[in-house]
Amino acid sequence: MQALNVKCIGLPDVRNNFPFFRDNQRIYLDSSSTALKPEPVIGAITDFYLQAGSNVGRSNHQYAQLSTQLFESSRNKLACFLGCSADEVIFTANCTDSINLLAHGLALGKGDHVVVSPLEHHSNLLPWLSKCRVSVARLDLNGCIDLDHLDSLLASDPAKLVAVCHASNVTGNVQPVRQICQIARARGALSLLDAAQTAGHIPVSVGQIGCDFLALSGHKMFGPSGIGALYMRRDLQASIQSYRYGGGMVNKVQHGDISYQSGPGRFEAGTPNIEGAIGLGAAVDYINGLGGQWVQDHDRDLESYFRSQIQSVRNIEIAFPIASQHLPIFPLVPVGKVDIGFVSRILSDRYDIALSSGYQCNQPLYRNSGIEGALRVSMHLYNTRKDIDTLIMALTDLQDLLA
Ligand SMILES: Cc1ncc(COP(=O)(O)O)c(C=O)c1O
The missing domain is CATH 3.40.640.10 (Type I PLP-dependent aspartate aminotransferase-like (Major domain))
Incomplete structure (x- = not known):
């Protein structure tokens, strides 16, 4: 199969393959739950x-x-x-x-x-x-x-x-x-x-x-x-x-x-x-068509960019250690007692950001660590640094709520 016309990391060409993003500013950060479908599929x-x-x-x-x-x-x-x-x-x-x-x-x-x-x-x-x-x-x-x-x-x-x-x-x-x-x-x-x-x-x-x-x-x-x-x-x-x-x-x-x-x-x-x-x-x-290497490079870029940016947000932490090989998936826990379902709903309603909140069908891992679920950010090839910037801006707005 011929390689699609993808020139460099984060170009909107890939995003355009996904009708879900047509004519809107949606930010989809729930790909670990399910990935969106491109036009050819x-x-x-x-x-x-x-x-x-x-x-x-x-x-x-x-x-x-x-x-x-x-x-x-x-x-x-x-x-x-x-x-x-x-x-x-x-x-x-x-x-x-x-x-x-x-x-x-x-x-x-x-x-x-x-x-x-x-x-x-x-x-x-x-x-x-x-x-x-x-x-x-x-x-x-x-x-x-x-x-x-x-x-x-x-x-x-x-x-x-x-x-x-x-x-x-x-x-x-x-x-x-x-x-x-x-x-x-x-x-x-x-x-x-x-x-x-x-x-x-x-x-x-x-x-x-x-x-x-x-x-x-x-x-x-x-x-x-x-x-x-x-x-x-x-x-x-x-x-x-x-x-x-x-x-x-x-x-x-x-x-x-x-x-x-x-x-x-x-x-x-x-x-x-x-x-x-x-x-x-x-x-x-x-x-x-995209090429496995492109996908991995893009993942790595999103992964390292997210890690560098999330540090600026107060009152939220990555719940578990990060290993040397790591996909762009991040479980975030507020330091305070705020309900994460409520936070995710605000992110959805106010900023059009979709992410998972809860145990992600993995209760033993969370419960044995004394954590009652997380806001999980999970990215894939249609995500961009701009999505991460918008999420960081939204979480910064909500910093006081997370305390
Ligand atoms: C690691 C892992 N295994 C299994 C499953 C179950 O997948 P499905 O619900 O598509 O059967 C999931 C879904 O999130 C998963 O993340």
């Missing part, structure tokens, strides 16, 4: 409805063929994005669905052991707690998973799986995932990476990371809602149970004689989210 979904509109993998007419082709081509795009084969990409509804598919598929018993980190979103905690025994690896002083502690935990109590986030949706700290996966493998455990926050920000190449499974959500990387993916190493697939049963997953069924498809089909019973997958494929094209 919206266009790909509309085109599907206009040109193909049919189900996939079922009928033989030209429209069904086109639908199937577009759907499978999105799987290929995602496979290239993840550095794996297309038959290792399972379409799901979202990151949560991917993790639940695996939690069910591993057939865990109450005695089985899974290791997570204190940073996990409820989606990478509750599925494991509902199935088996869960231990929590410690964090080091920089807010990253303590590798020595992880290793000793696995040595003393072998686990079936280490399931951790690639980057925290609260702190923004990118985790040392290659080392984590190496340690897991050396101790006989499988590894699952929750890449909900990193896909679309930094490379998520499963080969380089060395994970066995990787989960992501399409809507956080500019795709539509309701589509996600699970990378599942090919040689592990036969040992994973299906989560749901129905149409599209069998080669033959006659009474008790059932032969299931191999590969993703076995995990994708029922009509899939076809337009979602096609939109996600367009999102991958969009990211590739």
